[in-house]
Amino acid sequence: MDVKNLLNRLFPDGHDIAFDGVYFDGSGRVYGAEVAVIGTIDNTPIGIELAFRMAGAVLEVVRRHPGRPILLLVDTQGQRLSHRDELLGINGYMAHLAKCIDLARRNGHRVLGLVYGQAVSGGFLATSLLADRCYALPDAEIRVMNLPAMARVTKIPLERLTELSASSPVFAPGVENYRRMGAIAGLWDGDLATCLAEALAAPVEGDPRRELGEERGGRLLARKVAERVRRDAV
Amino acid sequence: MSSYYEDSARGRLDGLLDPGSLIEILPPTERMVSPHLRQLDTPAAFDDGIVVGEGRLDGRRVLVAAQEGGFMGGAVGEVHGAKLTGLMERALDTRPDGVLLLVESGGVRLHEANAGLIAVSEVMRAVLAVRAAGIPVIVLDGGTFGCFGGMGIVARLCDAVVMSEEGRLGLSGPEVIETTMGVEEFDSRDRALVWRTVGGKHRYLLGEAATLVEDDVAAFRAAALALLEQTPDLSLAALDAEHAALGSRLERFGDCRDALDIWEKLGVEEPEKLPILDTAGFLATVRDRRA
Amino acid sequence: METLTYEYRGGRPVNSPPPSVLVGVVGSGNLEVLVEPAPLGGLCRVEVQTAAVGFGATWQAVLDDVFARHPLADVRISINDVGATPAVVGLRLDQALDAFAGGTQP
Numbered sequence: 171m172d173v174k175n176l177l178n179r180l181f182p183d184g185h186d187i188a189f190d191g192v193y194f195d196g197s198g199r200v201y202g203a204e205v206a207v208i209g210t211i212d213n214t215p216i217g218i219e220l221a222f223r224m225a226g227a228v229l230e231v232v233r234r235h236p237g238r239p240i241l242l243l244v245d246t247q248g249q250r251l252s253h254r255d256e257l258l259g260i261n262g263y264m265a266h267l268a269k270c271i272d273l274a275r276r277n278g279h280r281v282l283g284l285v286y287g288q289a290v291s292g293g294f295l296a297t298s299l300l301a302d303r304c305y306a307l308p309d310a311e312i313r314v315m316n317l318p319a320m321a322r323v324t325k326i327p328l329e330r331l332t333e334l335s336a337s338s339p340v341f342a343p344g345v346e347n348y349r350r351m352g353a354i355a356g357l358w359d360g361d362l363a364t365c366l367a368e369a370l371a372a373p374v375e376g377d378p379r380r381e382l383g384e385e386r387g388g389r390l391l392a393r394k395v396a397e398r399v400r401r402d403a404v
Numbered sequence: 405m406s407s408y409y410e411d412s413a414r415g416r417l418d419g420l421l422d423p424g425s426l427i428e429i430l431p432p433t434e435r436m437v438s439p440h441l442r443q444l445d446t447p448a449a450f451d452d453g454i455v456v457g458e459g460r461l462d463g464r465r466v467l468v469a470a471q472e473g474g475f476m477g478g479a480v481g482e483v484h485g486a487k488l489t490g491l492m493e494r495a496l497d498t499r500p501d502g503v504l505l506l507v508e509s510g511g512v513r514l515h516e517a518n519a520g521l522i523a524v525s526e527v528m529r530a531v532l533a534v535r536a537a538g539i540p541v542i543v544l545d546g547g548t549f550g551c552f553g554g555m556g557i558v559a560r561l562c563d564a565v566v567m568s569e570e571g572r573l574g575l576s577g578p579e580v581i582e583t584t585m586g587v588e589e590f591d592s593r594d595r596a597l598v599w600r601t602v603g604g605k606h607r608y609l610l611g612e613a614a615t616l617v618e619d620d621v622a623a624f625r626a627a628a629l630a631l632l633e634q635t636p637d638l639s640l641a642a643l644d645a646e647h648a649a650l651g652s653r654l655e656r657f658g659d660c661r662d663a664l665d666i667w668e669k670l671g672v673e674e675p676e677k678l679p680i681l682d683t684a685g686f687l688a689t690v691r692d693r694r695a
Numbered sequence: 696m697e698t699l700t701y702e703y704r705g706g707r708p709v710n711s712p713p714p715s716v717l718v719g720v721v722g723s724g725n726l727e728v729l730v731e732p733a734p735l736g737g738l739c740r741v742e743v744q745t746a747a748v749g750f751g752a753t754w755q756a757v758l759d760d761v762f763a764r765h766p767l768a769d770v771r772i773s774i775n776d777v778g779a780t781p782a783v784v785g786l787r788l789d790q791a792l793d794a795f796a797g798g799t800q801p
Contacts, residue, residue: 222650229647232640251581253590257601257666258657259612261575265560266646272532273643291512291521292575295554299525314517324514326444340440340482341517353522377529379522380486389519391439392486392526395430399490400497404427404458412720432729433715435773445696447746447775449721450729474720 171307173211173243176286179362180241181205193220195227197238201367206231206279209243216293217250221263224297228270232277239280239370242271244297245287264296271300282369284358285310285345302374303355305365306345312354313343339388352383406621408546409570413455413470416506419621420544420628421468425460429494430487438481440516449475452483456491461504462629467495470506473549479513480554485523492530495539502540502632505562510577511553524554531561535636540564542631544624545571545613550602552577563634564614566627567604569683573612574602600663600679605686609670611649611695618683653695670695699743699751701758706739706766708732709796718791726776726784728791733771745776757781758788765792 173194177185181198187207188196192214197206208227210220224244231240249260275281283298285306291314298304306312314320320341321328335342339350348354358365380396383389406419417426430436432450441448453475459468469491471478480488488505495503512520531541541562545551550572551559559565559573567573578592578601591597600606608616614631617623660666667675670693681689712732719727733740741758765788772791776784 218654222647222654225647225650229640229643249575251576251584251589253581253601254661256574256576256578256581256590257606257660257663258653259560259574259607259610261556261573262560262610262612263650264557264575266643266650268528268557268561269532269638269646270643272529272536273638273640276536276638277640292554292557295521295525295528295557299522300528314512314521315514320514320517324444324446326446326515330444334443338440338443340519341515347518348522351518351522353518353525377526379526380489383522389482389522391436392482392489392519392523395436395483395486396490396493396526398436399429399456399487400493402429404429414717431715432717432727433731442696445746447696447721447744447777449727449775450717450773453721472720474722474725476721 171286173209173286176243180366182363193223200363203367203370204238205366205370206235206238206240207243208240210245213245213247213288215248215250216246216296217252217255218258218260218263221260221267221296225267225270228274232274232279237278239282240274241366242281242283242298242301243286244283244289244293246290246293247288248290249292264292267296268300271297275302280370280374285312290314299353303369304353305356305358305369306348306354308345308357308359310345311343312345312348316343347388350383350386350388352379352381352386352389355382407619408568408621408624409548409619411621412474413472413506413508416621417455417459417468417470420625421459421461422463426457426468427459428455428457430456436483438483438516440481440519444515446515452481452487453478454484454487456487461625461632464501464629464632467491467500467503468506471508473508473547476513477549478509479511480509480520480524481513481516482519482523484513485520485527489523489526489530492527492534495534496537499539502542503534504542504544504628506544507551507555507559508547508549509551509553509555510549511555521554524558527558528561531558532638535563536638538636540632540634540636542566542628544628545573546619546624547571560612563636564631565607565612566615566617566624566631567607567613568617568619569604570619571604572602573607578602596679605678606663609667609690609694610653616683616687697745697748699745699754701741701755703739703762704737706762706768708768712795716791716795718794719787721775721777723777724779724783726774726779726787728787729773730791730795731771733769735769735771737768739767739770739772741772741774743774743776747776747778753781757784761785761788761792764789765796767792767796770795
């Protein structure tokens with residue numbers, strides 16, 4: 171979906187969002203609530219500058235607008251793959267961004283993610299996957315790697331991966347797979363402003379994704395294993 | 405000297421912790437194996453490539469996790485990741501003196517890619533929750549496979565990273581970049597280039613690693629013990645300071661094309677000699693030269 | 696993947712064995728061996744999960760030799776293998792069973 175159309179549908183009461191290249195931020199109004207928005211367009215790879223900029227925007231919201239909810243609209247094909255990004259420590263920039271998002275959460279900001287285009291690997295990890303709740307549009311794409319590349323790296327025949335992905339959500343790209351595994355709380359369709367307002371109002375407590383993944387049948391062991399490691403007597 | 409680099413995850417824990425103090429949680433006898441590998445004709449490991457448990461470090465009570473690079477490159481799958489997350493939550497309940505993460509991982513396990521990616525994000529949140537509760541989380545990175553992918557991000561969420569020169573830390577591994585972007589972007593077979601880009605010495609100079617030690621389990625132990633004194637700080641002021649430091653790195657080194665350029669800007673004389681120095685010589689040479 | 700099971704009789708139980716012994720890593724050309732005491736009525740049972748299909752006779756030969764060197768009873772041996780050579784298999788089993796019978800983790 172075109173991002174301007176998306177913003178208009180999310181914020182029918184208006185928004186002040188400024189675009190600068192592949193980056194945008196600002197705020198929008200939905201049912202009387204002011205929401206900070208930070209995002210990217212064009213499936214952009216996230217390199218050190220962009221991670222740094224998003225982190226700065228999150229810190230700015232925490233500083234200037236205590237408690238204001240944050241909506242992440244990050245459209246990314248993943249972390250930028252370059253020698254320079256690694257040389258300068260891109261993992262540290264991604265971690266910094268994650269820490270800033272977590273800081274906002276701890277300071278009482280509701281943090282929501284909406285995957286409207288693509289969400290891939292490291293670019294997803296350091297942003298929307300750190301939100302209190304992450305949602306997606308039905309035609310969005312979420313993946314670690316496409317199946318042909320996965321077949322090359324794992325040396326498992328593509329036919330076998332394709333066949334298994336019809337029934338297993340565990341490795342194949344797809345929003346529905348991530349929903350079944352609990353990482354996507356739900357799909358937003360129709361009246362997006364209402365979806366957003368409901369998500370802003372819904373109670374959040376801790377990280378519910380293991381429970382969701384178990385309930386939805388997509389991730390049957392994660393909750394049990396973590397619970398045992400947490401509680402087993404030694 | 406006992407090489408950390410060449411040891412297994414279990415061997416490293418044996419040498420690191422007080423003798424006999426490790427109590428493993430969900431040990432191999434529980435056979436908590438990955439449920440996803442068999443359908444892909446891939447052998448499972450009884451511990452899913454990670455040891456988690458409680459132990460003592462010079463008498464101090466610690467929780468520990470050690471990833472085994474020999475099994476699927478230490479990659480994170482559903483069970484492996486859940487063991488890490490569960491360990492962090494155990495730390496919230498039992499409040500040890502610290503958590504030690506002996507990382508060795510290529511990141512997300514592709515055979516269960518979605519479960520692995522989600523698991524890493526759960527680990528990320530759990531690590532930050534532990535630190536926010538005032539419990540330090542210390543990373544040790546000196547294994548054969550380095551620390552990349554999502555685990556490279558996890559490492560930098562922690563209080564401090566201890567590395568050896570042989571340790572490597574990054575996001576996308578050199579092979580991944582070469583395969584995707586071409587050999588002109590990153591020649592993964594140029595070992596000198598790889599080490600001076602993602603290796604321990606450069607990470608230490610950049611400030612990504614807090615401590616650089618020799619490739620010796622006892623040296624890692626001493627460094628980890630010293631770092632247990634850290635008090636985690638995830639306040640706005642702390643993150644503002646980190647933001648300023650990362651901004652300054654972009655300004656100072658953003659146009660550098662090689663680690664040698666960065667080292668020169670840091671004021672290191674004869675930067676081309678750094679890779680051949682032993683750890684003690686290196687530390688003496690770069691004193692007061694870190695970013 | 697292939698699952699193979701072998702059973703041996705006529706061994707002796709180990710006095711006060713350790714709860715378990717683990718040796719090796721599930722990596723290419725390697726294997727892990729988990730040895731545990733088990734009430735098997737005097738049997739030594741070996742369960743092999745291997746990525747290399749069709750080597751049942753080779754496993755039989757290697758395990759026969761190992762049992763001749765370590766005639767143990769009431770022992771469960773579990774193996775995850777990634778195409779280790781017979782020499783490596785024999786070495787890991789010797790390490791694991793020495794440690795088991797000697798009561799120390801290697």
